[in-house]
Amino acid sequence: MNFLEEKILTDGVIKEGNILKVDSFLNHQIDIDIMRQMAYEFKRRFRTENINKILTIEASGIAIATLLGDLYDVPVVFAKKSETANSTDDKYVAQAYSFTHKKMNNVFISKPYLHATDHVLIVDDFLADGEAAHALIDLVHQAGGTVEGIGIAVEKGQQKGGGELRAEGYHVESIAIVESMDWQTQTIKFREQPAQPLQNTNLRSI
Numbered sequence: 001m002n003f004l005e006e007k008i009l010t011d012g013v014i015k016e017g018n019i020l021k022v023d024s025f026l027n028h029q030i031d032i033d034i035m036r037q038m039a040y041e042f043k044r045r046f047r048t049e050n051i052n053k054i055l056t057i058e059a060s061g062i063a064i065a066t067l068l069g070d071l072y073d074v075p076v077v078f079a080k081k082s083e084t085a086n087s088t089d090d091k092y093v094a095q096a097y098s099f100t101h102k103k104m105n106n107v108f109i110s111k112p113y114l115h116a117t118d119h120v121l122i123v124d125d126f127l128a129d130g131e132a133a134h135a136l137i138d139l140v141h142q143a144g145g146t147v148e149g150i151g152i153a154v155e156k157g158q159q160k161g162g163g164e165l166r167a168e169g170y171h172v173e174s175i176a177i178v179e180s181m182d183w184q185t186q187t188i189k190f191r192e193q194p195a196q197p198l199q200n201t202n203l204r205s206i
């Protein structure tokens with residue numbers, strides 16, 4: 001079991017409706033040590049990709065994205081959510097249905113922050129139906145940029161997002177993949193993943 005799976009088992013709370021709450025270390029309070037380990041793990045898993053920008057969506061992806069941006073020494077951009085954003089000359093706009101809030105969000109990025117020369121690593125806290133990830137991909141493509149990979153902290157493997165994105169040919173890496181969870185017994189099963197070597201600080205120089 002890896003560091004994130006262990007953390008989820010000790011501190012995660014399963015809610016009715018297939019929701020995993022991880023407020024104590026990711027979605028409300030932020031455990032910097034866990035964020036740092038995730039950043040190193042993403043850098044290791046995406047070591048063959050050439051990345052010059054980290055992209056996420058507000059709000060909970062920002063912490064992981066920031067530490068990853070530090071590790072790669074590249075800019076971090078987060079897409080903003082808005083109920084009102086319409087396409088304009090100065091913004092790229094896409095739509096994403098929110099699984100947790102059950103509503104459609106417009107997400108946008110101001111044009112100066114995304115370019116055709118960008119090789120983007122998309123990161124987010126959760127992957128469920130893939131709405132947020134697809135909206136971010138759409139924004140990168142509107143700018144003419146390239147999506148090099150998608151790094152997710154927690155993928156909910158019972159939902160369609162991960163399968164769809166991999167079938168579309170994207171390099172998706174999720175540090176923990178929930179295979180099943182039960183709110184009544186508070187039990188959770190993770191998908192087996194290849195063994196991961198211990199982190200080492202040389203990753204900074206990869």
Ligand code: 5GP
Pocket residue numbers: 018019020021022027060096097098099100124125126127128129130131132133156161
């Ligand atoms: P998707 O867009 O892939 O359908 O859903 C991903 C987004 O929904 C994430 O950015 C995350 O904010 C939220 N989300 C989906 N499922 C969960 C969950 O079980 N727990 C939490 N905390 N957030 C979730």
